[in-house]
Amino acid sequence: MGIVPPVIANSHQACYHCFKSRNVKLQRCSRCHRTAYCSSECQKANWKSHKGICNALSTLGKEPSQLLLAHNTSKSLPLGLEDLTKRDTVQKLQLCERILSRETNVLERNLLCWEPRCLLCIRTDQTLRIQEKAGALKPAGARLTPCPTCRLSFTCSPEHWNLVKDFHSSTPCPDSPFGLSQCQTNSLIFADSEFEAAHQQANTQGGPFQWAPKRTVERWSSLLDPERSTWETEFGELFEREMGVSGPSTDSVDAKTKLRAASEGLSMIVTILWALEKLNEGDEAWTQKEILEIHVSRSLSLFDSMVFEEILHRLPEVKTLKLVFCGPEVEMYVPPYRLGRTVEKHLCPSCRRSGRKRVYTHYAETYHDFISAQGPKYVVPDLAVAFNTGASQDDVDSWRETMDMLVDREVPSVFTAYHKEEALEEQEYLSEAGARFVMEAKINPWGSMLMKIEPYNVYGYFATNGWIAGMFKGRR
Known part of the structure; x- marks a missing residue:
C-alpha cells in the first residue's frame, strides 16, 4: 500500500504521491477531485492505488440523492455539528464500500475522514459541486478556500471567512495544551506533516x-x-x-x-x-x-x-x-x-x-x-x-x-x-x-x-x- 500520505496531502496542500508542498502547482484529480498532484508523472504513479476510491467517489458525485447535503445555515460557529459531519462521512464510507464491494483501506478512509469542510457551514467541495450543478451556487463557486496562513482550515466563501476568521485566528483552542488558536495549531501541524513526509520519503x-x-x-x-x-x-x-x-x-x-x-x-x-x-x-x-x-x-x-x-x-x-x-x-x-x-x-x-x-x-x-x-x-x-x-x-x-x-x-x-x-x-x-x-x-x-x-x-x-x-x- 505504500506510505500513508500526511494530512497536508489529504487536504490538497501537498502532492498526494510525493508529498511536496513547496514551490509546486497542484492539480486536482479531474474525476474525484479528492487528490491533488504536482505532475502527471506523480498522478500516473499513484493511479493503481487511487483507482478504486476514485471510481467510488466519482459515482457518489453523480448521485446527489445519496449524500447528506444538510449544512449549517446559521451565522454561528458549527461547534455542535460533529455528529452531522461524522454521519456524513460514515455514510460516504459505507456507500464507497458498497460500490467497491470491499472494505476501504487506511488511505481511502483517510481521504474521507479528513475531507476539508467549510469552518462555518461544514460543506465539502463535493457538496458545493453538486449544489453548483443544481443551480444553487454561482458558477466557479464550487471550491473551498484554505486559510492563507495555516492552509489547513477552509471556508466556502468570503462571507463565511469573515464570520469565522477572528475565532479561527485568535481564540485559544480548548484541545491544545499550548493555549494556541486553531490557526496557530494548524501551522504547527503543517510543519510537522512536512517533516514527517520528508523523513518517510528519505527513510x-x-x-x-x-x-x-x-x-x-x-x-x-x-x-x-x-x-x-x-x-x-x-x-x-x-x-x-x-x-x-x-x-x-x-x-x-x-x-x-x-x-x-x-x-x-x-x-x-x-x-x-x-x-x-x-x-x-x-x-x-x-x-x-x-x-x-x-x-x-x-x-x-x-x-x-x-x-x-x-x-x-x-x-x-x-x-x-x-x-x-x-x-x-x-x-x-x-x-x-x-x-x-x-x-x-x-x-x-x-x-x-x-x-x-x-x-x-x-x-x-x-x-x-x-x-x-x-x-x-x-x-x-x-x-x-x-x-x-x-x-x-x-x-x-x-x-x-x-x-x-x-x-x-x-x-x-x-x-x-x-x-x-x-x-x-x-x-x-x-x-x-x-x-x-x-x-x-x-x-x-x-x-x-x-x-x-x-x-x-x-x-x-x-x-x-x-x-x-x-x-x-x-x-x-
Whole structure:
C-alpha cells in the first residue's frame, strides 16, 4: 500500500504521491477531485492505488440523492455539528464500500475522514459541486478556500471567512495544551506533516522519526517539578546537542519541529516515569530497585523501540528493566515461537559496561486473560500502563474486565487517552470499578507535542497520550 500520505496531502496542500508542498502547482484529480498532484508523472504513479476510491467517489458525485447535503445555515460557529459531519462521512464510507464491494483501506478512509469542510457551514467541495450543478451556487463557486496562513482550515466563501476568521485566528483552542488558536495549531501541524513526509520519503526502512537520548544521568531527577515539566526544558538542550541542531537546521527544519516529532515515541517513556513517581510520591525506593517491572497493555507500535532504554538512562541504580507486553495485537508483531519467551534486548555501550539488562516478554492476549493464565505465578508489577486504549469506544466489555482486575489486584496503573472526551469516559469506567485515584482525568504534561486534527470534524485535535484518563492503585 505504500506510505500513508500526511494530512497536508489529504487536504490538497501537498502532492498526494510525493508529498511536496513547496514551490509546486497542484492539480486536482479531474474525476474525484479528492487528490491533488504536482505532475502527471506523480498522478500516473499513484493511479493503481487511487483507482478504486476514485471510481467510488466519482459515482457518489453523480448521485446527489445519496449524500447528506444538510449544512449549517446559521451565522454561528458549527461547534455542535460533529455528529452531522461524522454521519456524513460514515455514510460516504459505507456507500464507497458498497460500490467497491470491499472494505476501504487506511488511505481511502483517510481521504474521507479528513475531507476539508467549510469552518462555518461544514460543506465539502463535493457538496458545493453538486449544489453548483443544481443551480444553487454561482458558477466557479464550487471550491473551498484554505486559510492563507495555516492552509489547513477552509471556508466556502468570503462571507463565511469573515464570520469565522477572528475565532479561527485568535481564540485559544480548548484541545491544545499550548493555549494556541486553531490557526496557530494548524501551522504547527503543517510543519510537522512536512517533516514527517520528508523523513518517510528519505527513510528506506520506514517508520516514524524517533530519538532515544544517549546520555545516562548520574542520579534520578524528579519530573514533578512544574518548572521542568515541559518537553523543551527537560529535553530541548539535550536534543539539540545530540542531534546537532540548533534553531533552523541545514535541512530547513528547526529543532522544535524535530523535538515535537521525537516526543511522539518518548511520550510513552516519560509518562511511565512520571506515573511511577506520582504513584510513589515521597518514596524514591522504586528508583533504586534491582529489577523494575512494567507491564504494557495493547499499545504496541513502538514496543521494540530503543526509546525504552531511556527508562534505564534515567534510573542509574536499576539493574534490570523487565517489560511485559500484552494484547491480542501482539501476534501481528511477534512470531509465534517468541510468545511467552523472555528475550534480552540490545543495550547501549554504557549500559552494557554497567552490567544492566532490558528484557521483554510478549503475550498475545488481553491483560486480564494474562493475569488469569499466570495464576499464582502472577507478580504485581511496579506499573501497569495502557496507552490510548479507546476503552470507551472499542472492546468496552473487555477493557472493563481488565480495569476490574487491576483494581482488585491493587496494581499501580495508569491509563492514557487521545483527548478529553475519551479521558472522562474512561475515568468514569475506572470509577465504577472502584479505583482509588491518585490522579483523575487531566492533560498529560508528557503527552506527545504532535497535535493531530480530529477526523470528521472542522474543529478539534488529539495527541498520543494527550490526556491521563486515570492513575490509580487499589480500591477506594
